[in-house]
Amino acid sequence: MHPTIRIIRDEHSTLSAVLRSIGLLLSESRRHGLAPDFQVLRAMLFYIDEFPEQVHHTKESALLFPALRARSDELAAVIERLDRDHARSHAAVRTLEHDLLALEMMGEARDAPARLLRFETDMQAYIAGYLDHMRTEEVEVLPLAEEVLTGADWAALDAAFMKNRDPLTCREADDAFRPLFKRILMALPAPLGLGPALEALRGAHLGERAVAGSRRVAAGGAAGRGPPSVP
Numbered sequence: 001m002h003p004t005i006r007i008i009r010d011e012h013s014t015l016s017a018v019l020r021s022i023g024l025l026l027s028e029s030r031r032h033g034l035a036p037d038f039q040v041l042r043a044m045l046f047y048i049d050e051f052p053e054q055v056h057h058t059k060e061s062a063l064l065f066p067a068l069r070a071r072s073d074e075l076a077a078v079i080e081r082l083d084r085d086h087a088r089s090h091a092a093v094r095t096l097e098h099d100l101l102a103l104e105m106m107g108e109a110r111d112a113p114a115r116l117l118r119f120e121t122d123m124q125a126y127i128a129g130y131l132d133h134m135r136t137e138e139v140e141v142l143p144l145a146e147e148v149l150t151g152a153d154w155a156a157l158d159a160a161f162m163k164n165r166d167p168l169t170c171r172e173a174d175d176a177f178r179p180l181f182k183r184i185l186m187a188l189p190a191p192l193g194l195g196p197a198l199e200a201l202r203g204a205h206l207g208e209r210a211v212a213g214s215r216r217v218a219a220g221g222a223a224g225r226g227p228p229s230v231p
């Protein structure tokens with residue numbers, strides 16, 4: 001398998017795990033009537049903004065897609081849509097990061113439960129769209145690349161893709177980012193992460209609820225000091 005293909009697939013599987021974990025954290029928190037873990041969500045959204053959006057997408061749009069366009073027009077419309085997705089999803093993750101911050105900062109506001117519901121809906125739509133985007137790349141784009149790209153194309157792509165590895169996928173992560181990756185890995189379910197984080201999250205929330213009722217905010221009300229509980 002060409003290194004470019006392997007790197008794209010590895011980065012997709014890491015990102016899928018992070019996205020699915022965000023979806024599970026949100027749905028489990030709602031199911032138990034508890035506020036989601038904002039710190040873990042913030043770390044995961046920051047990771048998505050920092051690597052998949054800025055590095056992974058850039059490599060595809062700046063290197064892989066132009067090489068494909070030069071060799072075939074078979075998937076021209078699909079590649080154009082994927083390029084548009086790249087531009088849109090970076091803006092979308094920035095909005096989600098802001099909305100998450102607003103949930104933390106405005107936890108006592110009357111509309112906090114409605115804001116949380118809107119955030120969950122937008123986040124789940126982002127997750128579904130991203131998973132669909134990666135599926136299209138793996139099912140349609142990568143097979144076409146394997147069919148039409150030349151040895152010289154692959155040599156240039158492999159050199160470029162090997163340079164910018166996703167630090168959550170690649171073992172030699174930048175020291176500055178280690179605390180972030182550790183936080184995310186602690187939250188991700190096995191095998192990518194370090195354990196059944198959802199259970200730990202649930203246990204932590206339940207323990208917290210027993211000793212600190214003030215963390216909960218009555219649905220639609222302004223009591224308490226913590227982030228909103230789910231209605």
Ligand SMILES: [Fe+2]
Nearest residue numbers: 057060082137
């Ligand atoms: Fe992409």
Ligand SMILES: [Fe+2]
Nearest residue numbers: 056060134137
């Ligand atoms: Fe991709």
